[in-house]
Amino acid sequence: MIARLIWFAGMLGLAVLTTLLQIDRQSDLTPSLASLVPAPLRSEAQVQIAAGAVEGTDSQRGLEEARRLVMKRPVPAEHLTLLAMAQTKAGELEQAGVTIQIAGQRGWREPLAQEAVLRIALQAGDKAEAARRYAALFLRSATPDDLLRELGPTVLDEPDGPGQSTLVDIISGTDRWNATFLRRGARVMPTTAFADIAAATLKRGARYDCAVLEQSIKEAERSEPAAAQRLRDAAIGLCPKLKS
Template identity: 40%
Template sequence: MIARACWIAFWIFIGVGTAAIQIDRQSRYEPGLAEFVPKPARAFSQRHILVDALRDNDRAKAVEHARTLVARRPMPAEHLRLLSLAQLQAGQLEESSYSIQLAARRGWRDRPSQSTMLELALAARDQPEAARRFAALFVRGGGERTEMQELAERVFGPESDEARQVFAQIVAGADRWHRVFLGRAPLIFPPEALVDITERASASGARFDCQRLREASRRVERREQGRGGALLAAGRGC
């Protein structure tokens, strides 16, 4: 009799657990279901619980929920970014800074994390780090063109020798970068900085496709007369 009761209880437990997991997974698409997921089963739903706490400015709860989210789903960089935000709201500045650095290191494709690190690098006047973070945003694509143009102006302005050198080395480091750089940079970079970076990349061993370089020079010429020819000259060998 006892064995039978234990067997029934076991299957009830399995059924309830399975249902909780299914509701948790469905909460990805229907956030309203998150509150119905039992705490031990929260994974996807934990993010919604955290976001609600952040919206309500419940600082202590937000940090607690964020830590739980990172513990249960540590891989997405977004979760570390949310932890950083919760810590920032709670006044935990050092912890917040550490969390956003981890998020940016783990998620090169997580645009908000990279944007935050770029702003921190600019504030610290760390040109090499700013160039690397800009590179992460640049190669990821997306974002408003005007936003990227403004960032490029700030990162690669007239006094940005170190930033330009670091970015040129990144461009020179892989053939894929040659294509991406010539395709996007003429629409984003200040023309003078674009010519300078291209020349530095060429000096570091980059060999640009001549047809792509000519197309890029025409785009630059439309933005600033005379710079198109300078870009062609900077891409040595074409």
């Protein structure tokens, strides 16, 4: 009799555990379920708990929940970004700076981390690092153009400076996003910086579609004719028909 009771209790416990684990997994899609999962069993649920706490008014609770999340799941860059946000709200600015830099190194596709590291790099006067983060945001199609327009003038303000030179190195090192650079760069970068960067990559041997290049030059001519002419001159070797 006692053995049977122990067996039923064991089966009941296993059923409860399985149910709670399923709720934890479902909380990724239904955040309201997160609070039903006991703290020791939280995985996906802890993400929701931490995010809600960080967005709340109790900064210390937000910090505690974010730390708990990172202790449970330290690898994702998004979790470190959440911890950095919690540290900032709790007044731990130096720690937040370190955390967000680690997040940025770990997750190049994590936009909040990239933007935060970019701004930290600008504050530190590290235009090269800021340009690398700008490139990461630039390549992400979901990054708003307005954000790139806001950041571009500060990152790329020095002709032949570290910001522009870093982008030239990145673009010249691959031909995978040349068309994207021309189309989006002409739209979101400061015109003079865009034209000078494009011209420098051409001198480095970068290859572009001539039709796309011509369209970019025409767009640049509307606001900065002199810069557009420099780009046209640099492009003639690749696209002879561009000769004015």
